[in-house]
Amino acid sequence: MSILDVSRVSHGYGARTILEDASFRLLKGEHVGLVGANGEGKSTFLNIITGKLMPDEGRVEWCNHITTGYLDQYSSLESGKTIRDILKSAFAPMFELEKEIMELYEKMATCNEVEMEMILEEVGEIQSILDSSEFYNLDSKIESYAAGLGLMDIGLEKDVAELSGGQRAKILLAKVLLENPMILILDEPTNFLDEDHIIWLKNFLQNYENAFILVSHDIPFLNDVTNVIYHIEKAELTRYTGGYHQFLEMYELKKRQIEQAYKKQQKEIAHLEDFVARNKARIATTNMAKSRQKKLDKMDVITIEKDKPKPQFYFKTARTPSREVITVKDLVIGYNEPLTRELNFTIERNQKIAIKGVNGLGKSTLINTILRKIKPISGKIEHGQFLEVGYFKQEEESSGKTALDEFWDEFPSMTNGEVRSALAKCGLTKDHIGTKMRALSGGENAKVRLGKIMNREINFLVLDEPTNHLDVDAKDELKNAIKEFKGTVFIVSHEPEFYMDIVTDVWNVEDWTTKII
Numbered sequence: 001m002s003i004l005d006v007s008r009v010s011h012g013y014g015a016r017t018i019l020e021d022a023s024f025r026l027l028k029g030e031h032v033g034l035v036g037a038n039g040e041g042k043s044t045f046l047n048i049i050t051g052k053l054m055p056d057e058g059r060v061e062w063c064n065h066i067t068t069g070y071l072d073q074y075s076s077l078e079s080g081k082t083i084r085d086i087l088k089s090a091f092a093p094m095f096e097l098e099k100e101i102m103e104l105y106e107k108m109a110t111c112n113e114v115e116m117e118m119i120l121e122e123v124g125e126i127q128s129i130l131d132s133s134e135f136y137n138l139d140s141k142i143e144s145y146a147a148g149l150g151l152m153d154i155g156l157e158k159d160v161a162e163l164s165g166g167q168r169a170k171i172l173l174a175k176v177l178l179e180n181p182m183i184l185i186l187d188e189p190t191n192f193l194d195e196d197h198i199i200w201l202k203n204f205l206q207n208y209e210n211a212f213i214l215v216s217h218d219i220p221f222l223n224d225v226t227n228v229i230y231h232i233e234k235a236e237l238t239r240y241t242g243g244y245h246q247f248l249e250m251y252e253l254k255k256r257q258i259e260q261a262y263k264k265q266q267k268e269i270a271h272l273e274d275f276v277a278r279n280k281a282r283i284a285t286t287n288m289a290k291s292r293q294k295k296l297d298k299m300d301v302i303t304i305e306k307d308k309p310k311p312q313f314y315f316k317t318a319r320t321p322s323r324e325v326i327t328v329k330d331l332v333i334g335y336n337e338p339l340t341r342e343l344n345f346t347i348e349r350n351q352k353i354a355i356k357g358v359n360g361l362g363k364s365t366l367i368n369t370i371l372r373k374i375k376p377i378s379g380k381i382e383h384g385q386f387l388e389v390g391y392f393k394q395e396e397e398s399s400g401k402t403a404l405d406e407f408w409d410e411f412p413s414m415t416n417g418e419v420r421s422a423l424a425k426c427g428l429t430k431d432h433i434g435t436k437m438r439a440l441s442g443g444e445n446a447k448v449r450l451g452k453i454m455n456r457e458i459n460f461l462v463l464d465e466p467t468n469h470l471d472v473d474a475k476d477e478l479k480n481a482i483k484e485f486k487g488t489v490f491i492v493s494h495e496p497e498f499y500m501d502i503v504t505d506v507w508n509v510e511d512w513t514t515k516i517i
Contacts, residue, residue, distance in 0.1 A: 033230070
């Protein structure tokens with residue numbers, strides 16, 4: 001049975017077409033992966049099917065009485081509430097039913113026999129719903145989901161206003177999962193999750209009985225949980241049965257078949273055009289030439305559009321720093337309270353270090369402390385000579401400037417053409433370049449920020465979760481750029497398949513923490 005039907009939907013922004021004549025169907029129990037390069041329109045499509053955005057053309061039809069849970073990249077939380085409050089709000093309909101049942105009990109005191117019978121029947125129905133929804137075990141269910149996603153470490157009584165963007169994203173994910181909707185719609189749910197929590201989410205989705213639509217650039221995760229792939233490319237939406245790896249095989253096969261058909265047709269066109277050109281003027285062969293021309297005119301010509309530009313990442317190397325790039329002595333990091341025991345370590349020239357560990361233990365705090373952006377609780381930090389840092393933050397507030405102006409403000413001596421060329425090397429089109437930073441997708445935004453680092457000479461590259469929003473091509477290119485960089489690298493990542501073969505050392509913050517894990 002079809003739960004969702006999207007028919008011939010088209011949508012664009014100005015001259016830029018995002019979707020054209022796109023159709024989509026979601027069947028009961030399907031686990032759909034929605035894939036495509038950054039900026040191809042995945043989030044736009046999700047906003048259209050959830051009613052947040054009206055398409056220019058086409059229709060979107062859900063079956064009756066459907067419930068959906070949508071986690072997008074830009075969800076927000078109401079300040080002044082605790083984590084527990086937010087998670088409890090997932091059961092708001094259940095609390096309304098409980099309120100209704102209490103009101104019915106009050107009516108029993110003054111009703112007659114006929115009314116009593118009707119009330120008891122209604123109470124029975126509501127009670128059945130509450131029992132089947134495990135309403136009376138809500139606290140244990142909330143704590144189970146919170147533990148699975150690492151929220152118990154933060155504390156469920158914590159005000160959400162005090163939390164980082166990554167922590168807020170985890171709360172929103174837990175809330176959506178607790179709602180247990182008939183359809184889950186998840187946009188990059190593994191961002192800000194560490195390895196253990198990704199495993200928990202993977203097991204949850206593998207066993208999820210209802211349907212879901214998932215956008216993710218975490219390929220192993222995507223492949224493990226999906227059984228249908230929809231691919232967005234050049235404003236077209238194409239359905240493939242199977243997981244991500246099966247999709248890749250079928251996509252490459254389809255691409256080769258189209259290329260072969262294109263070459264064959266081009267040969268036929270050239271042959272027909274040559275015949276027409278040689279024979280249209282001759283009386284004896286003019287009818288044959290006209291016949292060939294008619295065939296040409298009626299031909300459905302295959303076109304192969306140019307692929308979108310792929311990013312070309314490369315980090316410029318500054319002058320050689322001293323052998324000891326960063327030295328810390330008796331360092332304790334944290335804000336109001338210590339997050340670690342005393343740390344003593346040295347980061348040496350050309351060392352490439354990955355930082356791993358569950359969220360909330362201070363990975364980003366460690367970065368900001370050793371870069372002297374925040375003060376340590378105690379201890380000393382020494383920077384070596386000639387240190388030039390390129391720092392990619394996990395979170396950065398987007399401005400109202402266009403990508404072009406954002407970049408140009410950083411490098412005012414560049415010409416307009418040089419700025420455009422630098423952004424194009426990051427895989428951004430002229431449409432992206434003229435778009436405001438806050439309107440770009442997460443991946444496009446990240447490419448602009450990476451581009452600013454790549455156009456400065458650095459010798460110490462610091463990356464905090466750089467792959468969160470990047471598509472497959474951009475991830476591969478970033479990995480190669482880090483591998484080729486002739487300097488020191490300090491990277492926080494929850495994707496071991498990304499960093500394991502490019503780093504010299506892996507440090508686990510769980511070995512340093514003062515928290516109970």
